[in-house]
Amino acid sequence: MYDWLLFLHLLAAFLIAVTAVTYSAVALGAATGRPAIRVADACWNVGGIGTLVLGIWLAIYVEGYEVWDGWILGAIVLWLVATGTGERARTELAAGRGAAAVHWVRTLAVLGLLVLMVWKPGA
């Protein structure tokens, strides 16, 4: 059970990486085209929900973790920041405006999530 939860949690995180890489390419001026943006947005939808739900499930399932641990609450806050800025990046890009600044904030939040997941400060 733990193995499958962790695998699916990781897979969801890799979907988020697809979004971060695609939007980074756009921010750096690459001509990604609409299909790549559509795939990136879909990956964010699935990966975002997947990381949150499976992450909380793992926190409940694993002995020694609690959902109210500081690093897990920090991860939830970063997830909310990434989701909020990601939504803004999506709408600004759809409106034809530059979404670079807001995208880099989201990318930093995602990077912060990875730092928390690896170091687990206080765990």
Add this chain to the structure above:
Amino acid sequence: MTLFAAIRPDEWNLPLFLHVLAAMVLVGTLVLVAVSLAGASQGGSVGAVRLGFRGLLLAALPSWIVMRVTAEWLASEENLDEDPPGWVDAGYMISETTLLLLIAATVCAGVAARRAGRVEAGGGGTGRAGAGGGGLGRAVVVLVGIALVAYVVAIWLMATKPS
């Protein structure tokens, strides 16, 4: 077992972070390359073919190197390099096989980008298939697709560590 899974020595954290980050950039780039080139072969976009080539050369291959070097670092920290378990061996095998696929895909994408550039410079005289990468573009999509499937298996191996 679940409590054990939560505990990891601090020395493993930096190589693990870099390993996962590089793997994420690698997979993210490969999905972007596959989608771009699949779209290019249908719509004839020269920019998408160039993006595929640059993505493979400037992001996927360097990420693969970081992913592999940090894998060795982690194996050394965990003392798995002397007598590696099956899941580590399988990970190495997947990474080495996919490197060949990535090199082949990069060469194909480079040639496709060059041809697409010539088509664009010549006013698109040889048609949309040339501008969009044609058969080479499709070959890159297949090679990258195989690599992506292999990486999903590798993620499963790294997460579950089957003995």
